């Protein structure tokens with residue numbers, strides 16, 4: 001996202017020349033010239049109310065252009081009052097105006113003009129606008145695999161845009177394309193705008209509901225997922241596969257960024273955060289009253305929030321300790337991880353990833369208890385992760401170990417009629433990202449609460465009820 005912001009922020013100095021060459025004189029897919037007869041550079045010189053717009057064409061190429069209101073009105077054949085709908089200063093009810101040459105769309109954060117061969121949005125660093133551009137590009141590229149960094153590719157090569165225009169809409173392919181999945185450009189752009197507006201509303205609803213403590217953990221995605229499926233005409237397996245690929249790609253990009261951020265934290269500040277987080281947990285009534293817990297064995301090379309103070313307290317004899325502890329053991333590379341009972345830290349040995357974990361049998365040769373075979377439920381799971389948000393999203397290290405385990409444990413708790421364990425993630429301040437930045441799939445399990453050096457952040461209603469906040 002930062003990369004995208006950077007690309008969309010200022011017009012590069014050379015862009016005026018690019019614009020004259022690449023936009024003014026270049027025929028669009030429908031044979032017209034973009035901003036025909038108007039020299040954008042000249043207008044810029046006169047400085048008459050120029051606004052910065054993001055333009056996305058039928059092939060998913062995007063560019064930032066500067067255009068004044070009258071040029072835009074003429075270009076799209078729209079009266080001034082229609083353009084006013086796009087002005088972020090005014091609050092209008094959601095509207096989609098269908099005019100002869102263009103649709104004017106005002107859907108929550110997404111305000112744009114959609115014509116037969118381009119989408120024009122007022123340039124903004126709003127994350128929903130940026131996400132709309134990314135999603136639209138992905139939807140328009142035939143492979144469906146556009147990456148975040150694709151925005152702004154237009155700076156790199158003027159010819160590439162022409163080359164990529166082969167798949168764009170024109171009347172010929174409108175009538176000759178008989179594929180049941182085919183949708184004209186305007187509909188695809190509108191569909192993505194509707195999805196973006198729904199995501200925005202979902203997030204707002206969730207954030208407000210979470211603040212009131214009425215959201216049940218794990219339910220957030222359902223409305224949006226259903227909506228996505230019903231608005232997506234391509235909801236066959238191939239397309240879902242493409243969508244997933246693209247989400248995993250976004251996750252990988254984000255993981256790299258977060259790893260860099262974590263590596264840059266000064267060790268003494270990190271250690272202060274480690275102490276603050278653990279002290280908050282050790283002093284919390286919900287921790288003190290828990291009898292059975294799952295917790296991770298932190299790995300400092302991975303820059304994970306330290307858990308050793310917690311582990312040693314849990315393993316103390318009663319009254320301060322005396323709790324039952326289960327810790328992860330990776331069984332194979334197919335996302336299989338068990339949580340095994342341990343009673344001494346010394347029992348742990350480093351695995352191939354250099355993370356401490358228990359042998360399947362203890363020093364006496366007895367098989368350790370697997371939490372999935374236990375007779376009693378765990379109260380709390382203390383979770384690691386690379387990044388989190390205040391809606392409960394969690395970005396793991398990509399193995400799917402925790403999501404798979406959590407799903408199995410939640411299924412078990414449901415079958416046994418047990419209370420679901422509280423999922424509490426430990427997070428440095430730098431790991432808490434803005435809502436909507438962490439990409440998720442339907443198998444990602446939401447956490448109930450975060451503990452950062454600033455305190456406990458309850459997210460689900462279970463957290464509000466049980467953490468006594």
Ligand SMILES: Nc1nc2c(c(=O)[nH]1)N(C=O)[C@@H](CNc1ccc(C(=O)N[C@@H](CCC(=O)O)C(=O)O)cc1)CN2
Nearest residue numbers: 296297298299328330337353355384396397399401402
């Ligand atoms: N302390 C701890 N234990 C845990 C996990 C964890 O995240 N933390 N796991 C959670 O699943 C499971 C193990 N999964 C792991 C997955 C990746 C890496 C790891 O070293 N990742 C590197 C990148 C490696 C690569 O890309 O090749 C990294 O994130 O920097 C470690 C453990 C079970 N035990």
Ligand SMILES: Nc1ncnc2c1ncn2[C@@H]1O[C@H](COP(=O)(O)OP(=O)(O)OP(=O)(O)O)[C@@H](O)[C@H]1O
Nearest residue numbers: 335395396397398399400401402403404407443444
């Ligand atoms: N419940 C599940 N059952 C089977 N596979 C799953 C499940 N949850 C996740 N996976 C798979 O695990 C892989 C990695 O998923 P993802 O990138 O979301 O992991 P992560 O959340 O970063 O890792 P982790 O869950 O270990 O913290 C994906 O291929 C995903 O489909």
